[in-house]
Amino acid sequence: MTLPDLFASRSSRMKASEIRELLKLLDQPDIISFAGGIPDPALFPHEAFREAYATILSGPSANVALQYQVSEGYLPLRQWIAGEMGKLGVPCDEGNIFITSGSQQGLDYLGKLFLSPRDTALVTWPTYLGALQAFNAYEPHYERFNPTGGNMTPAAYRTVASQAGGRSKFIYLVPDFANPSGETLSRSEREGVLDLAAELDIAVIEDAPYQALRYSGKTVPPIMALDCARSGGIEKARTIYCGSFSKVLAPGLRVGWVCAPRAVIEKLVLAKQASDLHSPSINQLAIHHVAQTSYADQIAKCRTVYGARRDAILQALRSAMPRGAEWTEPEGGMFIWMTLPEHIDTVSLLARSIEEARVAFVPGHAFFADGSGRNSLRMSFTLADERAVTQGVPRFGELLAKVL
Incomplete structure (x- = not known):
């Protein structure tokens, strides 16, 4: 053995x-x-981060930066992110924000939270490799989801999920400049995602690490913004938004976030406590400092x-x-x-x-x-x-x- x-x-x-x-x-x-x-x-x-770490470690915030942190994440950073989500059309507060060690950790926790063995995850063909790696550990069945049309009927999705031994749990997709395809969903296609999710009564995981990196064309509201508008607010939404500072500020600091209804955030906090307690405090403070001054x-x-x-x-x-x-x-x-x-x-x-x-x-x-x-x-x-x-x-x- x-x-x-x-x-x-x-x-x-x-x-x-x-x-x-x-x-x-x-x-x-x-x-x-x-x-x-x-x-x-x-x-x-580089200079903004050098200044941020020097300021943090030479002032009264040094003890906060080197101490344990609450599992939800550094409060001022969560408040700043909530403000940014509001600008995207997602009214929320710090109670709807959860700091992760990169958005990849958020995907892992969401897989742990939603997927029992043989449950079905609807994903695009192709989809982000890291999401498949995160979800694989929870032994799901994958079903093809085509946001531009041509999907199975809701009844057919339910049948396939039942035959796989579980039920459909969520649609996962990258709606803005997708990894790997580079494609972006139109507003009507995003509405269609929500329509199907509502008919199946499942969640939508909106992975949005590239949302800020638009070079041409018109900005499209996040799926979560459309969901909040049609459902009456974030607490009634079925969408979970995963964001990251890696693509714009610094991937090495591993700071991302999840924006979701409080019921989801509360469970993610428990997963964090069982995993790594909290994301590194000093990195969260540094990201907050640079985000405020240079984002x-x-x-x-x-x-x-x-x-x-x-x-x-x-x-x-x-x-x-x-x-x-x-x-x-x-x-x-x-x-x-x-x-x-x-x-x-x-x-x-x-x-x-x-x-x-x-x-x-x-x-x-x-x-x-x-x-x-x-x-x-x-x-x-x-x-x-x-x-x-x-x-x-x-x-x-x-x-x-x-x-x-």
């Missing part, structure tokens, strides 16, 4: 992140990587830089890609989704691309709950410098011309 023989059955559903593995390629200087969906560290507000300017800077990189990559793709390659043109976020003819396997293509073109991307099948989508891939443009545009895209296009 070895220790792995004692592992719980759910451990078999824990898989390594292909994206985490691909990030190791960034250490090879000759690789042009479109793989990791990470912010450009050159844009981090709007930081968003503007990210929009300017990433928007220009998106435009450059899209123009390069139009010039360099052979016939047969199709891709999304996102209005914001970090990602472009490419679909190739069905006979192409992007896992094999990646190995060849690294060897011949020295270009990396993420194969698409990792984003599908059933492992399909092997002819698709994800490209991130947040680190796409001039070399990526003038050398990486053309070299990848030349490789594709050989295989399509």
